Amino acid sequence: MAKISISDEIADVVVVEPAIHADARGRFIESYRRSWFPLGREMVQSNRSDREAGAVVGLHYHLHQADYWFVTKGRAQVILHDLRVGSPTEGVTQMIEIGDENERGLFIPPGIAHGFSSLTQLTLTYLVDGYYNPNDELGVAWDDPEIKADWRISDPVLSGRDRENPTRAAIAEHLRPRYGLRT
Numbered sequence: 553m554a555k556i557s558i559s560d561e562i563a564d565v566v567v568v569e570p571a572i573h574a575d576a577r578g579r580f581i582e583s584y585r586r587s588w589f590p591l592g593r594e595m596v597q598s599n600r601s602d603r604e605a606g607a608v609v610g611l612h613y614h615l616h617q618a619d620y621w622f623v624t625k626g627r628a629q630v631i632l633h634d635l636r637v638g639s640p641t642e643g644v645t646q647m648i649e650i651g652d653e654n655e656r657g658l659f660i661p662p663g664i665a666h667g668f669s670s671l672t673q674l675t676l677t678y679l680v681d682g683y684y685n686p687n688d689e690l691g692v693a694w695d696d697p698e699i700k701a702d703w704r705i706s707d708p709v710l711s712g713r714d715r716e717n718p719t720r721a722a723i724a725e726h727l728r729p730r731y732g733l734r735t
Contacts, residue, residue, distance in 0.1 A: 562634045562641045563639055567648070567658060568588060568656060591659075600675060602673075613664060616662055619680050621650070621666075621678045626651050627671040629668060630658060631702075636664070638730060638732065645700055652672070
């Protein structure tokens, strides 16, 4: 049976520690179950991200979409930051390693900025509860000093988009997520 817990640091983030069943043939892990997430909605799309060691997928967020992340190979340093106006944990940053030796899943609700660094070569699978919508694909600066993220990478490989995202303070008011709004 998986251990399901609400983050002690950011409201509504759920951490899953799945049961691992192993024998001489290998391993089996139930990595996702809809019933684990009281705030979750039906996941409608599955994606896979393969990254080289040293890559950083900078902080992005959605006003409407939730994500569920699970690293199937390698290790990632995940950064979560609560951008939601009115949240009891607004402005809090959480860092959590997931992947090999820390096999955990993360449910990330709308309004939580999220990104990861590849501590090793890795494969991350993620489920989303909305189809890709470029208007709901927003970002915040990966190196914003207000967020205080420790990516654990000395020379990160970044996309152009991640280099150009605004600081938290510069996010336009109409793009600021609101706590408790579900769409």
